[in-house]
Amino acid sequence: MAHNHPVYTDNDPQSELVTLNLGPTHPATHGVFQNVLQMDGERIVSGVSTIGYIHRAFEKIAEHRPFYQITPLTDRLNYCSSPINNMGWHMTVEKLLNIQIPKRVDYLRVIIMELSRISDHIICNTIIAQDTGATTTFLYLFQFREHIYEIFEEICGARLTTNIGRIGGLERDFNEIAFAKINKFLKEFPVALREFESLLNRNRIFIDRTAGVAEVTQEAALNYSWTGPLLRATGIDYDVRVSEPYSSYQDFDFEVPVGTSGDVFDRYLVRNEEMWQSIRIIEQALEKVKTEPKGIFHADVPDFYLPGKEEVYNNMEALIYHFKIVMGEIDAPKAEVYHAVEGGNGELGFYLINDGGRTPYRLHFRRPSFINYSMYAKMSEGMLLSDAIINMSSMNIIAGELDA
Amino acid sequence: MAKATNTEIIDLLGHNFGEQLFDVSEPYGLLTFSTTKEKIIDVLTFLKENEKITFNFLTDITAVHYPEKEQIAVVYHLHSMVGGIRIRIKVFLNEREAKIPTATTLWNGANWMERETYDFFGVKFEGHPNLKRILNMDDLIVHPMLKQYPLEDPNRVDKKDEYFGR
Numbered sequence: 001m002a003h004n005h006p007v008y009t010d011n012d013p014q015s016e017l018v019t020l021n022l023g024p025t026h027p028a029t030h031g032v033f034q035n036v037l038q039m040d041g042e043r044i045v046s047g048v049s050t051i052g053y054i055h056r057a058f059e060k061i062a063e064h065r066p067f068y069q070i071t072p073l074t075d076r077l078n079y080c081s082s083p084i085n086n087m088g089w090h091m092t093v094e095k096l097l098n099i100q101i102p103k104r105v106d107y108l109r110v111i112i113m114e115l116s117r118i119s120d121h122i123i124c125n126t127i128i129a130q131d132t133g134a135t136t137t138f139l140y141l142f143q144f145r146e147h148i149y150e151i152f153e154e155i156c157g158a159r160l161t162t163n164i165g166r167i168g169g170l171e172r173d174f175n176e177i178a179f180a181k182i183n184k185f186l187k188e189f190p191v192a193l194r195e196f197e198s199l200l201n202r203n204r205i206f207i208d209r210t211a212g213v214a215e216v217t218q219e220a221a222l223n224y225s226w227t228g229p230l231l232r233a234t235g236i237d238y239d240v241r242v243s244e245p246y247s248s249y250q251d252f253d254f255e256v257p258v259g260t261s262g263d264v265f266d267r268y269l270v271r272n273e274e275m276w277q278s279i280r281i282i283e284q285a286l287e288k289v290k291t292e293p294k295g296i297f298h299a300d301v302p303d304f305y306l307p308g309k310e311e312v313y314n315n316m317e318a319l320i321y322h323f324k325i326v327m328g329e330i331d332a333p334k335a336e337v338y339h340a341v342e343g344g345n346g347e348l349g350f351y352l353i354n355d356g357g358r359t360p361y362r363l364h365f366r367r368p369s370f371i372n373y374s375m376y377a378k379m380s381e382g383m384l385l386s387d388a389i390i391n392m393s394s395m396n397i398i399a400g401e402l403d404a
Numbered sequence: 405m406a407k408a409t410n411t412e413i414i415d416l417l418g419h420n421f422g423e424q425l426f427d428v429s430e431p432y433g434l435l436t437f438s439t440t441k442e443k444i445i446d447v448l449t450f451l452k453e454n455e456k457i458t459f460n461f462l463t464d465i466t467a468v469h470y471p472e473k474e475q476i477a478v479v480y481h482l483h484s485m486v487g488g489i490r491i492r493i494k495v496f497l498n499e500r501e502a503k504i505p506t507a508t509t510l511w512n513g514a515n516w517m518e519r520e521t522y523d524f525f526g527v528k529f530e531g532h533p534n535l536k537r538i539l540n541m542d543d544l545i546v547h548p549m550l551k552q553y554p555l556e557d558p559n560r561v562d563k564k565d566e567y568f569g570r
Contacts, residue, residue: 052539057555059524060548064555095432225462225513236485243488335431338481338492340463351481353468364466366481374516403539 017045020385024053028389030127031399035377035388042384047377051370055403062363066328067093068167068306070363075161077367078401081120081344082162083112083152088341091246092350093167093304096337101299104292105169106248107285111182112155112164113247113341114278114285118189119148120344121229121271121278124396128268129200131393132209141196144189151185154178168305169298179286186283193275200268207265214379214391216262224375227368228346230395233270234262240342251288252281264394303330328358345369345396369401408457408487410435416457420450427494436492441504444480444495448510451482451491459484459491465507465517467525469499471551476502476525497527499550506532524549 023034032053038045058073065073074085087109094101101109122145130138149159155178156164156171165171200206216226221234231238239256241249257273259266298305302321311318324330334356340349349366372395380388410430414437417425424447427438439447451459459482468477473496480493495504506529507514518529519538526547529535537544546553 052537052541055539057548060555220512222461223512225511225517238485243485336436337432338434338490347463349464349481351464351466351479362468364464366464370516370520371513374513378512 016040022385022388024050028131029392031397033392033397033399033402035380037380037385037388039385042386044380044383044385044388047380047388049373049377051373052403054399058404059363059365062360064359066326066358067332067360068325070360071165072161072163074365075163076400077365077404078120078344078348078369078398079160080123080396080398081116082160083116083164084120084341084343085348086162086164087113087247088339088343088348088350090165090167091341092337092339092352095339096335096352096354097167097301097304097332099168099299099301099304101169101247102292102296103248103251104289104296105298107251107288107292108170108174108297109165109247110249110252110285111282111289112152114281115148115151115182115185117342117344118275118278119145120396121275122148124344124394125196125268125271127393128210128264128390129206131390132206134200134203134206137196137199141192144185144192147181147185147189151178151181154181166298166306168301171306172308173295173297182282182286186279186286190276190279193272197272201272209390210265210268210394211263212261213264213387214262214383214394216375216379218262220375221262225371226346226375228343228372229267229270229274230262230346230372232257233259233266235260240340240347244340246339246341252284254281264390267394332356340366343368345398345401346372365404367401367404369397370404373397373402408484408489410489413457413489413491416454417447417450421447434490434492436494438494438496441495441497444493445505445507445509447493448480448482448507452510457484457489458486461485462507462511462513462517463490465514465521467521467527467549469525469549469551471499474499476527478504478521478527480507502527503530504528505530508532523547526550 018039020037020039022037023029024032034050035047037047062070062073071086071089074089075082077085122141126138126141152162153159155174156162216234218234218236221231235258237256237258242256254277257270259270306325307318307322312322332354334354336353338349338351340347346368348368351364352360353362355361379391413435414428421443424443425437425439429436461483463481463483466479468479475496476499478495482491497504504527506518516538518532519535521527522529522535523537523540524547
């Protein structure tokens with residue numbers, strides 16, 4: 001990061017190249033990204049990515065916060081799909097503490113995670129369309145992101161930075177309105193998604209702008225440690241949900257879509273198909289929830305699960321546990337654990353070292369946006385500027401996750 | 405390909421590196437061991453290129469500071485997508501002389517991970533093509549994730565770290 005040293009070239013008057021500062025606040029980059037490009041006309045000769053504009057030292061803060069206070073930090077990583085981050089963090093701690101989660105909670109969590117995956121993919125795919133000039137599709141599908149946020153609001157009270165769930169389960173059960181809203185969403189969204197696809201999938205202009213742009217080979221993608229839809233677009237079927245199932249994903253029947261060439265069009269198609277698969281998973285999860293005993297929304301672990309306020313005020317035991325948890329007097333094993341979930345952009349990993357204190361000794365986030373973005377400047381070489389913009393949209397780099 | 409077990413992997417590694425591997429453990433089923441900075445690139449190359457186990461995917465590089473032991477541990481997470489198995493490798497360095505060969509020769513993805521580790525812990529990755537700060541500003545004179553640096557402004561009396569868990 002070099003924000004107080006603007007990057008200039010040698011300013012050679014003989015040079016034919018032009019230095020272009022793309023960002024940090026360029027409307028086409030959808031976030032705080034700076035790339036200093038050397039331009040030969042409209043073609044990029046070389047580029048340097050400068051990141052860190054919204055670095056908030058989450059890893060340092062996390063060393064000073066008890067486990068349950070770290071959840072709001074994870075919200076602010078990939079804020080387009082915060083629930084996945086929240087759940088990933090809860091599951092990391094649950095793995096550390098060896099907590100067995102009831103099946104019903106697992107299924108409810110799967111519903112939340114798949115809804116947020118859909119909202120994440122809606123953002124990415126509609127923005128690709130927007131950047132190629134198709135504003136209609138953007139406005140049309142984007143309203144369903146709003147409907148997903150309404151569901152989150154019903155479940156946890158928040159919309160964007162959700163802080164959803166607790167260590168050991170969820171903070172409250174889904175109410176009837178939440179289920180009704182999910183069912184309504186499942187009825188309406190496929191119709192809109194089908195229309196969205198019919199507007200773009202065989203659209204000549206869209207294909208011309210995206211197919212063949214920013215092709216990536218499988219070797220390069222693996223070499224740069226890419227994960228998520230970007231890696232799958234190159235044809236490698238790596239999905240954490242399948243390779244290391246968490247939260248009972250092994251109980252679900254779904255497919256992992258892959259592309260062939262890794263270009264922008266393939267990434268778009270992979271994300272679209274993942275939305276269809278997410279719908280399938282949510283439908284199955286709703287059925288499975290019905291077969292489980294009603295009313296269970298957390299594991300029976302009073303040492304770690306914060307009791308409800310009503311209980312705390314009326315029940316002495318709950319009050320004691322409340323204070324024990326808030327004062328951080330929990331006995332967590334001295335151990336280290338790595339847990340990964342499939343985030344919107346790829347493998348979101350939590351590396352947690354606990355030394356028995358109130359707070360983690362060390363917590364590291366493996367942030368897919370950060371790792372995926374490291375190839376961007378290299379990829380842009382030789383590309384047209386307008387292609388580089390679409391490439392960035394299709395990589396779905398989220399500034400919060402990039403800079404942590 | 406049949407899934408290689410941790411025992412098979414450690415046998416294979418022990419056969420090739422013997423005494424250079426130590427502190428082998430399996431916390432939560434993830435095979436973990438330490439090696440020396442002289443051997444780390446050989447170990448990583450072996451893991452990446454061995455056809456039996458192919459840990460060809462670098463998941464993550466980070467570091468941990470242990471001020472009591474005056475050590476910084478550089479931690480590598482590798483993943484064998486074919487075998488569906490992960491591995492964790494640690495190298496303990498003296499905190500006053502934190503130098504280690506770069507892994508960018510094996511994976512381009514290591515470039516930014518190592519820059520991040522350098523930025524926050526001051527670990528110098530020898531041979532790295534562009535070892536500069538990445539998230540913090542260039543003027544910063546410290547490596548902020550080292551444990552001696554407090555989270556809050558040390559001059560404030562109302563914000564002491566011990567009120568926040570440490």
